[in-house]
Amino acid sequence: xxxxxxxxxxxxKTFPAGAGGHAVHxxxxxxxxxxQGEFFAVVGPSGCGKSxxxxxxxxxxxxxxxxxxxxxxxxENEIPDGIxxxxxxxxxxxxxxxxxxxxxxxxxxxxxxEEKARRVHDAIAMMGLGEFARSYPAQLSGGMRQRVCIARxxxxxxxxxxxxxxxGALDQQTRLLMGDEVLRxxxxxxxxxFLITHALDEAAMLADRIAVMSARPGTVIDMxxxxxxxxxxxxxxxxxxxxxxxSRLWKTLREESMKTMGRASAAP
Amino acid sequence: xxxxxxxxxxxxAGLLLLLEALCLAGAIDKITMPPPHRIAIDFxxxxxxxxxxxxxxxxxxxxxxxxxxxxxxxxxxxTVLHAYKTVRETLDPLFATYYAIPVFAFYPLFIxxxxxxxxxxxxxxxxxxxxxxIVTTLNGLDRVPRxxxxxxxxxxxxxxxxxxxxxxxxxxxxxxxxAKLALAYAFIGVIGSEFIMARSGMGxxxxxxxxxxxxxxxYPLILLILLLxxxxxxxxxxxxxxxxxxxxxx
Numbered sequence: 001x002x003x004x005x006x007x008x009x010x011x012x013k014t015f016p017a018g019a020g021g022h023a024v025h026x027x028x029x030x031x032x033x034x035x036q037g038e039f040f041a042v043v044g045p046s047g048c049g050k051s052x053x054x055x056x057x058x059x060x061x062x063x064x065x066x067x068x069x070x071x072x073x074x075x076e077n078e079i080p081d082g083i084x085x086x087x088x089x090x091x092x093x094x095x096x097x098x099x100x101x102x103x104x105x106x107x108x109x110x111x112x113x114e115e116k117a118r119r120v121h122d123a124i125a126m127m128g129l130g131e132f133a134r135s136y137p138a139q140l141s142g143g144m145r146q147r148v149c150i151a152r153x154x155x156x157x158x159x160x161x162x163x164x165x166x167x168g169a170l171d172q173q174t175r176l177l178m179g180d181e182v183l184r185x186x187x188x189x190x191x192x193x194f195l196i197t198h199a200l201d202e203a204a205m206l207a208d209r210i211a212v213m214s215a216r217p218g219t220v221i222d223m224x225x226x227x228x229x230x231x232x233x234x235x236x237x238x239x240x241x242x243x244x245x246x247s248r249l250w251k252t253l254r255e256e257s258m259k260t261m262g263r264a265s266a267a268p
Numbered sequence: 269x270x271x272x273x274x275x276x277x278x279x280x281a282g283l284l285l286l287l288e289a290l291c292l293a294g295a296i297d298k299i300t301m302p303p304p305h306r307i308a309i310d311f312x313x314x315x316x317x318x319x320x321x322x323x324x325x326x327x328x329x330x331x332x333x334x335x336x337x338x339x340x341x342x343x344x345x346x347t348v349l350h351a352y353k354t355v356r357e358t359l360d361p362l363f364a365t366y367y368a369i370p371v372f373a374f375y376p377l378f379i380x381x382x383x384x385x386x387x388x389x390x391x392x393x394x395x396x397x398x399x400x401x402i403v404t405t406l407n408g409l410d411r412v413p414r415x416x417x418x419x420x421x422x423x424x425x426x427x428x429x430x431x432x433x434x435x436x437x438x439x440x441x442x443x444x445x446x447a448k449l450a451l452a453y454a455f456i457g458v459i460g461s462e463f464i465m466a467r468s469g470m471g472x473x474x475x476x477x478x479x480x481x482x483x484x485x486x487y488p489l490i491l492l493i494l495l496l497x498x499x500x501x502x503x504x505x506x507x508x509x510x511x512x513x514x515x516x517x518x
Contacts, residue, residue, distance in 0.1 A: 104433075
């Protein structure tokens, strides 16, 4: 965990004015870097540009100003190789079985058929979907469908894994268990992870470092280092200093969240 | 489901029995319509003797040609228009009013241009179907979740690959609806134009039999068109149901 795997320098994003509207300054300027193999989370009030920030890093949308580097190369007008994204929304292809969905992640990979089959089998097994390989997404629960999407992302062995509120649609217990899964996978695959979440406890439990974003236009207003051991799971919430960590995050975010809701700061 | 199917069969059987009774009782005279059992016998004879095989084959080939071309051109045009918003918005009024245009009125013009061969019939079948396919394709493409397109982008797929592997497969149920419409319009266009002005084909034979009071030819041909249309539509509907069931939609 040393060199910068991802670096953002003076990055801003402004969406041009639509018909009858005005331009929206969504993000920035933002400057930070993510270390190789780090689990990095971003929290912020609704509409602060968290997902836009993820799309900028993924190369799905170009920055208006500034520069984003991944492994030392500037991301410009194309999706860089080695990036995988898990979205909050259900991104399973409903016409494909679980196995075919996972295979889809290797469509552009230059691997032999045996290696492809092995990787697909491993990814499905890793996500505990072995007995559902021939099922269709409609036959699975929301949590299982999200695991299919994670398997499809992991099968390509990304070096940078971007997670956009991947557990947003799940219940609290499933979220905790999925959090454990993500931590286990992070240790196994050794990728750098960039997590967007609105859940402060989720960020505090999973991340090595947490960036707190302001209300729109989103900028980084605090950077919190958790100092958790690499070998950790959801039981970390039992630690004494876990509460202090989430309190600090909330203290920073409360004012920003109120701005988003159009309210002035309340007493102490 | 089985009960619904039973009801459907019962309704059809009931209507046929009623028609049979009305014909046999003389409420419907023989020149207007023979009883259904007589039509069935004539139908079997028509198929066994094979005297109209050439006409049947010609019409079906034209229907398939009109259907295939309307379907292919409609899907490609719909996909391209979906990518070019301004062109789509420019053409939207045409699509909205297209079916108010009586395409059959242009038949003489098509004969002048293409001659008395099969061209005008196929063109009318094509023109009737193509816009329905374009509109249905656009309708399906509008419903593709943005997250699926983003997933394709992350997998570094080109716009063409995204269309082939993501957006069009997502639209498969809509494309099957488009196929049903294109097929229905192809039958209407081809058989209808044969009936009006052509010198051969099933439509022409129906018209010829009609003017000669030849019910033994006219009704079996109508029955054949009806059966072919129902069978082809039934296959597409079944396929559509399988796709929707796989996606958890019934």
